Amino acid sequence: MLKTLVRVVRPYLVGVKHLFMTPVTVKYPYEKIVNVTGENFRYDPKAGIAYPGFKGRHVLYLNKCTGCSLCDIACQNISEAITMVYGFNVTLEFDKGLYEAFRRGDREAVEFFEAVVESLSPAKPGGITLSAGHPIVPVNWSDIRAVKQKDENTYEWRLNMEPLYEYRSEAVLEKYLIHFLHWLRENGWEDKIVTVEGADKEDEFHEITKGSYKARLSITKIAENYPQNKKSYFPAVDYGRCVFCGFCVDACPFYALEMSPEYELSAYDRASLVYNPKMLAGPPITKPPSELGWFERLHMILKELTEIR
Numbered sequence: 001m002l003k004t005l006v007r008v009v010r011p012y013l014v015g016v017k018h019l020f021m022t023p024v025t026v027k028y029p030y031e032k033i034v035n036v037t038g039e040n041f042r043y044d045p046k047a048g049i050a051y052p053g054f055k056g057r058h059v060l061y062l063n064k065c066t067g068c069s070l071c072d073i074a075c076q077n078i079s080e081a082i083t084m085v086y087g088f089n090v091t092l093e094f095d096k097g098l099y100e101a102f103r104r105g106d107r108e109a110v111e112f113f114e115a116v117v118e119s120l121s122p123a124k125p126g127g128i129t130l131s132a133g134h135p136i137v138p139v140n141w142s143d144i145r146a147v148k149q150k151d152e153n154t155y156e157w158r159l160n161m162e163p164l165y166e167y168r169s170e171a172v173l174e175k176y177l178i179h180f181l182h183w184l185r186e187n188g189w190e191d192k193i194v195t196v197e198g199a200d201k202e203d204e205f206h207e208i209t210k211g212s213y214k215a216r217l218s219i220t221k222i223a224e225n226y227p228q229n230k231k232s233y234f235p236a237v238d239y240g241r242c243v244f245c246g247f248c249v250d251a252c253p254f255y256a257l258e259m260s261p262e263y264e265l266s267a268y269d270r271a272s273l274v275y276n277p278k279m280l281a282g283p284p285i286t287k288p289p290s291e292l293g294w295f296e297r298l299h300m301i302l303k304e305l306t307e308i309r
């Protein structure tokens with residue numbers, strides 16, 4: 001009889017005991033994980049020592065990175081998350097005759113500009129995964145209002161609003177301009193790759209002609225002007241593949257790469273997980289979520305004060 005009573009009462013006592021215990025769970029995202037160290041994970045190649053720190057989002061110091069690719073090589077046997085990239089601009093130049101024909105509404109000229117706009121539509125590349133496994137990052141393209149007169153006979157249209165980060169100019173063509181090049185061929189335009197004196201070896205130029213109409217498509221590398229990195233060649237990280245092992249940080253001989261405590265990297269699409277060099281160079285975001293109410297903030301402060309780290 002007594003044994004049965006103990007069996008009945010014991011679970012209730014256990015339940016009551018838990019009411020007075022400090023919870024081990026955190027109300028993420030309203031509460032942050034308290035045992036995350038605020039230090040960056042970093043490696044000192046001279047001393048051969050790795051300093052303890054949280055392995056979250058990378059921090060790239062553009063003024064130290066030499067573009068040596070050792071981080072990329074280190075990652076190749078892990079997850080191929082790093083791609084060494086250049087920044088590119090895409091510009092379309094065309095002669096006065098083509099632009100005036102477009103403004104007059106001549107069918108051929110209008111169709112040419114319509115093909116450019118349609119080819120660059122953000123809906124085209126977004127979210128597609130190439131065989132290399134990295135998604136195509138959607139780009140903000142400028143519209144026809146960005147056309148400027150370059151000289152008396154030439155007009156210029158800078159197509160991209162932000163730099164395009166790719167490992168070579170052909171990748172820019174393949175990912176973003178392939179529909180336009182197909183359209184040119186299907187509609188009787190001639191497209192010829194030409195060399196331009198003094199251009200960078202990564203640049204690519206296409207001479208586009210039909211009858212008296214002339215245009216030039218230029219994919220040109222952006223010079224970042226860092227003296228230690230004359231090629232302007234930097235790593236980009238695809239967080240859809242990164243396993244946060246830190247091998248790339250260990251491999252960097254120039255103190256240019258660290259990993260920060262920023263761990264909130266989730267996104268609604270794969271393309272948003274690709275961080276270009278400028279994004280990696282930005283300061284990590286560690287502030288609490290804006291939706292945190294006063295009660296949760298107070299609770300967090302009290303918890304931080306009482307918690308033994």
Ligand code: SF4
Pocket residue numbers: 074075078079080081082237241242243244245246247248249
């Ligand atoms: S931390 Fe990520 S990017 Fe660096 S080596 Fe590991 S998987 Fe590659």
Ligand code: SF4
Pocket residue numbers: 064065066067068069070071072234235251252253254255256257
């Ligand atoms: S981050 Fe370091 S390892 Fe990677 S390219 Fe730059 S200098 Fe080389």
